[in-house]
Amino acid sequence: MSTLDEELQAEAEESGAAAARSPASLTAFRRGLSGVTIPILTAILAFIGGGLIVLATGHNPLTTYSSIFDGTGLNWLFPWVSGSERATAAGNLQQTLIQATPLLMVGLAVAFAFRAGMFNIGGQGQYTLGGIAAVWVGSSFRGMEPVLHVLFAIVAAAAAGGAWAGIAGVLKAVTGANEVITTIMLNWVAIWFGVYCFQLGGPLHSSAHDMTTTPVSNTVVNGAKLPVFWGSAALQGLDVGIFIAIGFAFVFAILIKRTRLGYEARAVGFNPDAAETAGMSAGRTWIRVMLICGAFAGIAASLDILGWKFDLFTNDVQTSQIGAYGIAVALLGRNTASGTTVAALLFGALLTGTSNRNINLSIDPTLVQYLTFMIEGLIVLLVSTDVITLRLIKGGRQLGLAVRRRPAAAAAPGPDQGGEK
Amino acid sequence: MADSAPPVLELKGVTKKFGSVVANDRVGFDLQRGEVHALLGENGAGKSTLMSVLYGLYSPDEGEILVDGEPVQIGSPSAAIKLGIGMVHQHFMLIDVMTVAENIVLGQEPVRRGGVLDLKAARARVRELSERYGLAVDPDARIEDITVGAQQRVEILKALYRDARILVLDEPTAVLTAQEARGLTEVLNRLKADGTAIVFISHKLSEVLEVADRITVLRRGKRVETVARQGATERSLARLVVGRDVMLAVEKTPGKPEHALLEVRDLCVDDDRGLEQVTSLSLTVRGGEIVALAGVDGNGQQELVEAIAGLRSPESGSVTVDGRDIAGRGVRSATDAGVAHIAQDRQQRGLVLPFTLTENLALREYRAPQFSARGWLRLGHMKERAQKLLREYDVRGGGPEAYAAALSGGNQQKVCVAREIASDPKLLIAHQPTRGLDVGAIEFVHSRLIAERDRGRAVLLVSLEYEEVRALADRILVIYEGAIAGEFPPDASEEELGIAMTGGHARQAEEVNG
Numbered sequence: 053m054s055t056l057d058e059e060l061q062a063e064a065e066e067s068g069a070a071a072a073r074s075p076a077s078l079t080a081f082r083r084g085l086s087g088v089t090i091p092i093l094t095a096i097l098a099f100i101g102g103g104l105i106v107l108a109t110g111h112n113p114l115t116t117y118s119s120i121f122d123g124t125g126l127n128w129l130f131p132w133v134s135g136s137e138r139a140t141a142a143g144n145l146q147q148t149l150i151q152a153t154p155l156l157m158v159g160l161a162v163a164f165a166f167r168a169g170m171f172n173i174g175g176q177g178q179y180t181l182g183g184i185a186a187v188w189v190g191s192s193f194r195g196m197e198p199v200l201h202v203l204f205a206i207v208a209a210a211a212a213g214g215a216w217a218g219i220a221g222v223l224k225a226v227t228g229a230n231e232v233i234t235t236i237m238l239n240w241v242a243i244w245f246g247v248y249c250f251q252l253g254g255p256l257h258s259s260a261h262d263m264t265t266t267p268v269s270n271t272v273v274n275g276a277k278l279p280v281f282w283g284s285a286a287l288q289g290l291d292v293g294i295f296i297a298i299g300f301a302f303v304f305a306i307l308i309k310r311t312r313l314g315y316e317a318r319a320v321g322f323n324p325d326a327a328e329t330a331g332m333s334a335g336r337t338w339i340r341v342m343l344i345c346g347a348f349a350g351i352a353a354s355l356d357i358l359g360w361k362f363d364l365f366t367n368d369v370q371t372s373q374i375g376a377y378g379i380a381v382a383l384l385g386r387n388t389a390s391g392t393t394v395a396a397l398l399f400g401a402l403l404t405g406t407s408n409r410n411i412n413l414s415i416d417p418t419l420v421q422y423l424t425f426m427i428e429g430l431i432v433l434l435v436s437t438d439v440i441t442l443r444l445i446k447g448g449r450q451l452g453l454a455v456r457r458r459p460a461a462a463a464a465p466g467p468d469q470g471g472e473k
Numbered sequence: 474m475a476d477s478a479p480p481v482l483e484l485k486g487v488t489k490k491f492g493s494v495v496a497n498d499r500v501g502f503d504l505q506r507g508e509v510h511a512l513l514g515e516n517g518a519g520k521s522t523l524m525s526v527l528y529g530l531y532s533p534d535e536g537e538i539l540v541d542g543e544p545v546q547i548g549s550p551s552a553a554i555k556l557g558i559g560m561v562h563q564h565f566m567l568i569d570v571m572t573v574a575e576n577i578v579l580g581q582e583p584v585r586r587g588g589v590l591d592l593k594a595a596r597a598r599v600r601e602l603s604e605r606y607g608l609a610v611d612p613d614a615r616i617e618d619i620t621v622g623a624q625q626r627v628e629i630l631k632a633l634y635r636d637a638r639i640l641v642l643d644e645p646t647a648v649l650t651a652q653e654a655r656g657l658t659e660v661l662n663r664l665k666a667d668g669t670a671i672v673f674i675s676h677k678l679s680e681v682l683e684v685a686d687r688i689t690v691l692r693r694g695k696r697v698e699t700v701a702r703q704g705a706t707e708r709s710l711a712r713l714v715v716g717r718d719v720m721l722a723v724e725k726t727p728g729k730p731e732h733a734l735l736e737v738r739d740l741c742v743d744d745d746r747g748l749e750q751v752t753s754l755s756l757t758v759r760g761g762e763i764v765a766l767a768g769v770d771g772n773g774q775q776e777l778v779e780a781i782a783g784l785r786s787p788e789s790g791s792v793t794v795d796g797r798d799i800a801g802r803g804v805r806s807a808t809d810a811g812v813a814h815i816a817q818d819r820q821q822r823g824l825v826l827p828f829t830l831t832e833n834l835a836l837r838e839y840r841a842p843q844f845s846a847r848g849w850l851r852l853g854h855m856k857e858r859a860q861k862l863l864r865e866y867d868v869r870g871g872g873p874e875a876y877a878a879a880l881s882g883g884n885q886q887k888v889c890v891a892r893e894i895a896s897d898p899k900l901l902i903a904h905q906p907t908r909g910l911d912v913g914a915i916e917f918v919h920s921r922l923i924a925e926r927d928r929g930r931a932v933l934l935v936s937l938e939y940e941e942v943r944a945l946a947d948r949i950l951v952i953y954e955g956a957i958a959g960e961f962p963p964d965a966s967e968e969e970l971g972i973a974m975t976g977g978h979a980r981q982a983e984e985v986n987g
Contacts, residue, residue: 310849310850310852311848311849311850312839312840312845312848312849312850313848315832315835315839315850318825318828319825319828319832319836322825322826322827322828323821323824323825323826325821325822326821326822326823326824326825326836327825327836328784328804329782329784329804329814329816329822329823330804330836330837331783331803331804331805331807331808331837333803
């Protein structure tokens with residue numbers, strides 16, 4: 053979002069006063085397309101790009117994509133899919149939604165910071181802290197009222213993630229430290245703190261396991277698990293976490309549009325000078341926004357822990373890629389609630405669809421796995437240069453317009469020629 | 474003497490329009506070898522535009538440019554450099570982390586065989602040039618470590634390194650201390666003696682009289698007159714600069730000042746670089762009067778306004794609004810005390826351009842109970858009020874849901890004015906409230922300010938325009954170098970004000986008048 057605005061501003065300055073209206077019209081155009089349209093169009097472009105690569109390696113992109121599609125479980129939506137195929141599809145779709153849940157929450161954590169003019173790279177660390185808090189609360193306090201226990205674990209995770217992000221917010225507000233740097237650094241601190249917690253003999257290392265076995269946390273007690281509502285809990289069916297995440301997408305939208313904090317965040321994000329002139333404190337706003345971002349990322353981890361993971365290995369802490377995916381999701385979703393939701397579903401589907409076990413054996417599994425990275429890369433590329441995407445779409449429209457007009461102009465020269473300009 | 478030789482540079486009938494605004498209207502200008510020719514005029518008189526045409530930044534709509542008597546087309550700055558034209562911009566174009574020598578040769582680096590940069594040759598050349606013209610700089614110092622005056626010398630050396638025979642200096646003394654300015658004068662004399670022709674852009678009368686051989690005065694894009702330094706006085710120049718054009722006449726009765734609403738006492742304010750811009754300044758604005766702070770840009774107006782509006786903490790002194798001391802307590806406490814502030818730069822400070830008009834109109838008061846409660850915005854109320862204000866202030870170009878970026882400058886300014894006045898202030902600061910506006914919008918803003926005065930508000934108008942100051946003010950305070958240089962009644966003559974604004978002595982002018 054901010055890149056586009058800068059781009060437009062630079063463009064307006066270049067072409068001078070005469071073009072003063074063009075950024076506004078492009079802004080309006082962009083807003084008209086915002087929400088879910090742009091993410092989908094961007095993804096389609098990325099898929100076409102990925103398809104070309106598959107083609108170049110001598111494989112058939114259509115079979116590859118159709119097998120990925122089946123792997124996502126989205127074929128469950130087709131009524132003609134039945135029998136065992138349908139059961140597989142249901143399982144896959146559950147996985148897709150399970151994957152989408154934390155992607156959406158971390159995406160929101162990145163998107164909210166973006167709206168206030170900050171780049172939150174710290175989703176990973178905030179998620180990690182949230183996970184540590186959730187697994188600790190979830191595996192302790194045995195015998196607590198289940199609903200309360202779940203709530204307690206989620207709130208603890210939100211607080212831990214929020215506090216972690218809050219550090220970056222305070223540093224930015226007080227010392228002017230760039231949040232990109234501080235959040236990246238805090239990620240590493242968080243990851244190694246997590247390793248320390250769950251390593252053999254660590255403070256949160258499982259008490260059930262022998263000291264010589266695996267570096268893992270205690271397991272979340274049954275009362276603190278999120279209920280599974282689709283599929284079997286034993287087979288990692290879909291828990292209610294996805295609804296909680298979608299609920300938070302609504303919270304995000306309301307926060308941005310209807311609250312004082314959202315208004316201040318957007319004002320500071322768009323134009324800190326004007327916000328300051330109006331009496332807002334950029335620093336205070338940054339801190340508050342980061343607290344909320346961190347809370348979103350922390351909740352993401354709690355939904356994973358309480359929904360299907362139930363425990364944390366040091367290995368999980370070290371290999372998780374959720375922070376990077378969250379950035380891609382927010383970028384693709386253009387930092388709106390609806391866009392981020394769609395983008396999270398798309399990335400969830402992509403991750404599930406390309407994971408090896410779902411791929412039919414006639415297709416090179418390595419290629420498919422790398423295809424995920426390629427498509428992801430293309431999406432980020434297209435989003436960060438989203439002016440290109442916009443131009444492509446807009447250019448296409450103008451072209452269509454011109455094509456339609458040309459015969460008219462040719463048929464009736466004279467007055468119509470003015471319109472050709 | 475050298476009357477037969479063609480001028481080094483001649484501009485004939487140069488016209489440059491931006492939309493409907495004529496920035497240069499058939500301007501003629503010529504420059505002889507070894508001469509300093511000053512271009513004098515108010516902000517927006519067209520000085521910079523003319524020089525941008527010369528430097529290839531704008532192409533003129535009409536007119537021609539002759540160098541050594543030959544007509545030339547200057548399509549870009551590099552074409553201008555090839556013709557021997559060098560420009561020292563007001564804002565330096567230097568790379569902070571590179572050394573003086575590196576900056577000077579940048580783009581035309583001496584290279585040894587194989588394309589290796591020959592820094593030794595660069596340094597030697599820089600040394601030679603700097604000794605020849607008395608432009609003392611250390612070739613190995615980094616730009617960020619040297620003073621502004623030295624940076625300016627680097628800019629001049631940059632032009633000389635590119636063999637400039639024509640040197641354009643855009644308000645060169647604006648950034649210099651008095652001592653540095655004297656040094657610059659010496660450099661200019663040496664350059665002159667060497668045959669370099671210099672265009673010296675300025676709006677300060679005294680320094681123009683000091684350095685220039687001839688002076689061309691521009692007013693509203695037109696050349697008024699070219700005079701020789703001999704025989705010119707500050708007074709005669711001031712008259713040429715200000716002109717005798719019709720003023721904007723807004724109906725106005727004499728003010729009825731009540732008790733003091735703004736009292737500034739011994740205020741000292743530093744700018745971002747830590748330089749004192751406002752020096753022990755005191756002023757009073759009473760309810761029911763418009764006090765105009767007149768002055769040339771950069772004499773501390775910005776810092777003073779920021780200090781009163783709560784955007785900048787003063788180093789010392791007090792700012793009292795209706796009995797409440799607000800100095801250094803932030804924007805909110807100023808707002809709560811009843812200060813409204815029409816910011817100088819509406820796009821950068823006044824508005825959030827990607828916000829809707831509803832959102833923009835709420836910026837000052839969104840925390841008031843009628844617009845938000847317990848952290849929730851009352852969007853309905855915000856929109857209702859926006860609708861009312863847009864109607865009342867005749868803002869065209871979109872309703873409450875339109876984006877501020879989509880509005881024209883005049884309508885954007887109306888939004889700013891509407892918002893600030895609607896906050897029902899005791900003190901209204903209007904900082905250049907009509908900059909860049911057309912006549913209709915100017916009139917509208919002016920009549921609004923007078924209406925506020927008539928409702929008993931205190932209005933502090935900060936303006937660079939003589940016409941505006943004289944049309945609105947009940948009292949005129951002239952600010953010069955961060956202090957009040959004098960108080961004048963609204964019927965003060967333009968020469969009087971002009972001289973005070975440029976550091977001259979008003980009394981002398983009076984004596985001459987008498």
